[in-house]
Amino acid sequence: MNRPPAPASTTAPATVEDALLSRRSVRAFLPAPVPRSTVERLLALAARSASNSNCQPWQVHVVTGEAKRSLTAALLHAHAGEDEGRGRDYTYQPPQDGWREPFRSRRRRFGESLYRDVLGISAEDTTARLVHHRRNYDFFGAPVGIVLTTSRHPQQSALVDAGLFLQALMLAARGDGLDSCPQASLIDFSPVLRRHLLIPDDQLIVCGLALGYADPEHPLNQLRMPRESVASFATFHGDDAE
Ligand SMILES: Cc1cc2nc3c(=O)[nH]c(=O)nc-3n(C[C@H](O)[C@H](O)[C@H](O)COP(=O)(O)O)c2cc1C
Structure with missing residues (x-):
């Protein structure tokens, strides 16, 4: 099996549980490249995801090197309001x-953790917040950027299926010691993505994904977001599970 020359500090999880527990959104990457064969293998694994009647409605655009640099430039240009x-x-x-609650509070907690606690940026410092936000468009320095699209017809189930694909891809990446960050921020500029990557109109642009080796020392990667307890979201019916 093709394994990339992983940076020395990278550890790959051994079990699905380890992959789930070690996956987190990484927002600073090492420049170490990820071979195309590795990306292809991860995509093949992600494509094992379940989908409505096996429709497999997902498509991906993988950008690296000069293609990624030129997409980043176009996204930043659009972000600065310099095109349509x-x-x-x-x-x-x-x-x-x-x-609405409880999502309002959870979002606020996330924003405070990232901007105030990790980056030391106050809520009022919109300039510094913007500087961080713009890093999204460089895929946080990851060597691989992925744009996930799905069929518009049927839209609802295709969006669910694309979400499963995205999670599977992030977990498969952990198996190779790679990390990722899903990026909805990219889809604020769907016309740029469509134009640059020649995405046809019948494809809905779902999300971006940064993929690469985490920079373990970077403060941004010290962020660990908590989860609610099972009791807060699960209702058990029947007594077999006692
Ligand atoms: C669909 C989706 C889109 C996201 N978009 C962004 C994004 O644009 N930028 C970013 O920094 N994080 C983004 N995130 C990451 C979330 O903030 C993160 O998953 C959440 O705070 C939980 O943290 P964790 O992934 O580290 O466990 C996104 C996550 C998902 C699932």
Whole structure:
């Protein structure tokens, strides 16, 4: 099996449980390249995901090297308001003030953890927050950027299937000691992605993904987001599970 020359500090998890527990969103990467054969193998693993009637509606665009640099330049240009590249294919989330509890509080906690606790940026310092946000468009320095799209027809099940594919890809990456960060921020500029990657109109642009070797020393990668307890989201019916 083709294994990349992993940086010395990288450890690959041995079990599915380890992969689940060690996956987290990584926002600073080492420049070490990821061979195309590795990316292809991870994509083949992710494609083992379940999908509605085995439709497998996902598609991916993988950008590296010069293609990635030129996409980043176009995204940053659009982000600076210098072209007409803004626009989303679907309503990914409510507007800033449209969130309900408990998600409002969880989002606030995430924002505070990332910006205040890890980056030392205050809520008022919009310039510094913007500087960090713009790193999304360089895929946080990862050598591989992935843009995930799915069929528009049927849209709902294709979005669920694409989500399964995304999670499988992130877990498969852990198996090779690689890390990732899913990136909805990219889809704020769907026209740029569509133009650059020649994505046809019948494909909905779902999400981006940064993929590479985590920089273990970087403060951004010290962030660990907590989870609610099982009791807070699971309801057991029947007594067999006691
Ligand atoms: C669909 C999706 C889109 C996301 N988009 C972004 C993004 O644009 N930028 C970012 O830094 N993190 C993004 N995240 C990462 C979340 O903030 C992260 O998953 C969450 O805070 C939980 O932390 P963890 O992944 O480290 O466990 C996204 C996550 C998902 C699932």
